[in-house]
Amino acid sequence: MKLTVDQDVxxxxxxxVLLAPEVFDQREQDxxxxxxDETPADALHExxxxxxxxCPAGAISVEEGR
Structure with missing residues (x-):
């Protein structure tokens, strides 16, 4: 699995962050x-x-099979 995020959207x-704080965080200012972690451990995939x-903005993309 490989993740990308679109900060613009x-x-x-x-x-x-609430669901997976090991993988996601938020900028302090906004x-x-x-x-x-763009390639999280198997235990975190679900x-x-x-x-x-x-994600209400659809900012997280998941590419399977990596």
């Missing part, structure tokens, strides 16, 4: 997503998929 809702699914 992120609305700062923070759902990704709450925009920061990707901490929660990362959920974070991408609930």
């Amino acid at each position: 992120c609305c700062g809702a923070g759902q990704c 709450g925009i997503v920061v990707l901490l 929660v990362v998929r959920e974070a991408a699914a609930v």
Whole structure:
């Protein structure tokens, strides 16, 4: 699995950080997503998929099979 985030479309809702704080963070000044781990461990794949699914702006992209 490989992740990318689009900071230009992120609305700062923070759902990704609540679900997977090992993988996502937010910038202090505006709450925009920061990707901490673009290739998370297998144990985190399910929660990362959920974070991408609930992102209201669709800012998280998941590429499977990496």
